[in-house]
Amino acid sequence: MANRARIELSERQRALLRGLVEEYIATGEPVGSKTLLERTGLDVSSSTVRSELAALESRGLLTHPHTSAGRVPTEAGYRYHADGLLDRLEPTPTPFPLDLSAAQAEVDSALQTTTEMLSEVTRLLALVSAPPPESATIRHVEVLVLQPQVVMVVVITSAGSVTKRIYAFADPVDPGLANWAGQYLNDTLAGVQPGTHQLRQRLEDPGLSEREAAFLATLRVAFTDLVEERQSLYVGGTAGLLESARGDELVAYQRVLELLEKRAALLGVVSQALDPRRPFVRVGEELEHPDLRRLALVGAAYGLANRTLGAVSLLGPVRMDYEKAIRSVRGAASELSRFVEEIYERN
Numbered sequence: 001m002a003n004r005a006r007i008e009l010s011e012r013q014r015a016l017l018r019g020l021v022e023e024y025i026a027t028g029e030p031v032g033s034k035t036l037l038e039r040t041g042l043d044v045s046s047s048t049v050r051s052e053l054a055a056l057e058s059r060g061l062l063t064h065p066h067t068s069a070g071r072v073p074t075e076a077g078y079r080y081h082a083d084g085l086l087d088r089l090e091p092t093p094t095p096f097p098l099d100l101s102a103a104q105a106e107v108d109s110a111l112q113t114t115t116e117m118l119s120e121v122t123r124l125l126a127l128v129s130a131p132p133p134e135s136a137t138i139r140h141v142e143v144l145v146l147q148p149q150v151v152m153v154v155v156i157t158s159a160g161s162v163t164k165r166i167y168a169f170a171d172p173v174d175p176g177l178a179n180w181a182g183q184y185l186n187d188t189l190a191g192v193q194p195g196t197h198q199l200r201q202r203l204e205d206p207g208l209s210e211r212e213a214a215f216l217a218t219l220r221v222a223f224t225d226l227v228e229e230r231q232s233l234y235v236g237g238t239a240g241l242l243e244s245a246r247g248d249e250l251v252a253y254q255r256v257l258e259l260l261e262k263r264a265a266l267l268g269v270v271s272q273a274l275d276p277r278r279p280f281v282r283v284g285e286e287l288e289h290p291d292l293r294r295l296a297l298v299g300a301a302y303g304l305a306n307r308t309l310g311a312v313s314l315l316g317p318v319r320m321d322y323e324k325a326i327r328s329v330r331g332a333a334s335e336l337s338r339f340v341e342e343i344y345e346r347n
Contacts, residue, residue, distance in 0.1 A: 006083070007059055007061070007076075007080060009056075009059075009080075012042065012044070012052060013052055013055065013056060014084065015040050015042060016036060016040060016042070016049065016052050016053065016056065017056055017061060017062075017073075017077060017080060017081065018040075018081060018084065019036050019039045019040040020036055020053075020062065020071065020073065020077075021073050021077060021078065021081040022039070023035060023036065023039050024072055024073055024319065025319055025320070025321055025322075028319065029070065030065055030069070030070030030071055030072050031070045031071060031072070032069050032070040032071075033046045033049040033050045033053065034046060035070070036049055036053075037049055053071055056071075056077075057071065059076075060074060060076045060077075061073065061074060061076050061077035061080055062074060062077055073319075075283050075284040075285065075318060078283050078284075078296070078318055078319075078322070079281075079283045079286075081322060082281040082283065082298075082322045082326075083281075085281075085322055085323055085326055086278060086279065086281065086326070089278065089279075089326075089330075093327075093330040093331045093333075093334040094327050094330070094331050095331060096117075096121075096327075096328060096330075096331025096332045096334070096335055097117065097121070098113070098114060098117050098331070098332055098335040098336075099113075100113060100114075100335060100336070100339045103339070107130070107131065107161065107339075107340060107343060108130070108161065108232075110336065110339050110340075111128045111130055111232075111234045111310075111336075112234050112236070114126070114128050114234070114312060114332055114335075114336055115127070115128050115234045115235060115236030115237070116236045116237075117332070118236065118237070118312065118314060118328060118329070118332055119236040119237025120237075121328055122237075122314055122316075122321075122324060122325060122328050123237070124237060124314040124315060124316035124320065124325065125235065125236075125237045125238060125256065125314065125315040125316060126234075126235065126236040126237050126312075126313070126314055127233060127234070127235055127266060127270050127299075127311075127313045127314070127315060128233070128234045128310065128311070128312050128313070128336075129232070129233050129234075129267055129270050129271060129310035129311050130232040130233070130234065130310055131303075131309035131310055131340070132309070132310075135307065135309055136157035136158045136161065136193070136194075136344075137157065137158045137190075137191050137192060137193050137194075138155060138156075138157060138158075138189045138190060138191070138192055138193075138194060138199075138223070139156045139157055139158050139190065140155075140156040140186060140190070141153065141154065141155055141156075141182060141185040141186050141189060142154040142182055143178045143179070143181045143182035143185065143219070144178070144182075145173055145175050145178045146166070148172035148173065149168060149169045149170070149171065149172055149173065150166060150167070150168055150169070150173075151166070151167045151169065151173055151178060151219075152164055152165065152166050152167075153165050153167070153219050153222040155222055155223065157194075158343065158344055163222070165219075165221070165222040167218060167219065169218075177211070177212070177215055180212070181212075181215055181216060181219065184212075184216075185216075185219075188202040188205075189202060189223065194223050194224065199223055199224070200224070203216055203217075203220045203223070233266055233267045233270065235260060238257060238260070255291035255292075256291065256292065256295065256315065258291070259289070259291050259292070269287060269288075269289055269292065269297065270297070270299060270311050270313050271310075271311060274299075274301040274308050274311055275301065276301045276303065276308045278300075279298065279299060279300040279326050279329055279330050279333075280297075280298070280299050280300070281296065281297070281298050281322065281326070282296065282297045282298075283296045283318060284296065284318055292315070294317075294318065295315055295316060295317060295318065296315075296316060296317065296318045296320055296322075297313055297314070297315050298313060298314050298320070298322060298325040298326055298329055299311045299312060299313030299314070299329050300312055300313075300326075300329040300330045300332075300333035301333060302333040302334075302336040302337045302340065303337060303340065304337070304340065304341055304344060305341070309340060311333075312329045312332045312333040312336060313329060314328065314329055
């Protein structure tokens with residue numbers, strides 16, 4: 001996509017293409033020259049418009065259904081339209097109605113709230129990828145004796161995620177040893193990323209007694225396995241997607257719903273080549289997964305000042321309102337970035 005050649009159009013051709021795409025998105029009906037003149041307000045004749053539309057069709061940006069005098073955009077036409085929108089972005093995102101105050105410090109809750117609001121505002125399928133597990137640091141550890149021979153380790157990360165692991169021992173566990181382990185792990189692992197060499201070093205401190213080292217060796221999987229957890233993908237709006245679908249879109253949406261069962265595949269599509277500086281648009285064949293090639297994806301990266309953590313995106317028909325979709329994901333990503341920055345700074 002980065003190597004896609006940009007088609008050069010005159011200012012009038014750009015205005016006509018933009019007007020035609022917007023009219024077709026709004027109505028779903030082929031657009032004629034008279035309608036296009038009314039929409040664009042250009043001071044030219046209908047014959048001039050027809051000539052320009054023929055030129056745009058010859059460039060592969062429009063097509064001409066046999067049963068109609070009007071024209072409709074091709075994938076290349078939508079692509080050109082979307083590129084124009086990306087080129088004309090305002091310096092700062094438009095405010096998006098996303099209130100994350102109820103999520104407090106829970107990133108998971110904030111991501112789910114984001115998908116729900118995005119799908120509600122746009123009536124498209126919202127996909128929000130969570131920060132990868134390795135991007136967080138350990139914030140707090142609890143070592144709890146549940147029964148004489150059963151211990152639970154609770155690990156809370158800077159991203160607000162909570163993991164719990166249960167360990168069964170052959171002999172009763174000394175409560176004093178468990179208390180010591182909780183204090184030691186909090187003192188030595190707070191602020192450390194899971195899965196790192198630094199974490200392993202601190203769990204293998206040669207200054208520990210044999211008894212302490214053996215106990216920590218049993219518990220260490222609670223920390224080393226954190227990075228093996230899969231990055232999550234939050235989804236919202238499947239019902240709304242089907243409600244608004246036209247007949248020719250239902251087959252494509254059915255494939256998407258089947259694909260939701262394999263979220264790793266969708267996560268790969270959403271995460272490709274994220275640019276933290278601007279939103280992205282992928283149309284039809286640009287979505288390399290075969291089940292998505294009749295759809296379009298619009299998204300924006302969110303994260304910290306120096307690191308991208310995930311993407312906020314919308315999946316829908318190629319005939320989607322790209323302007324609204326770009327504005328929505330950009331605004332939501334900005335709000336989500338503010339939220340995670342506060343969380344990560346606090347921890």
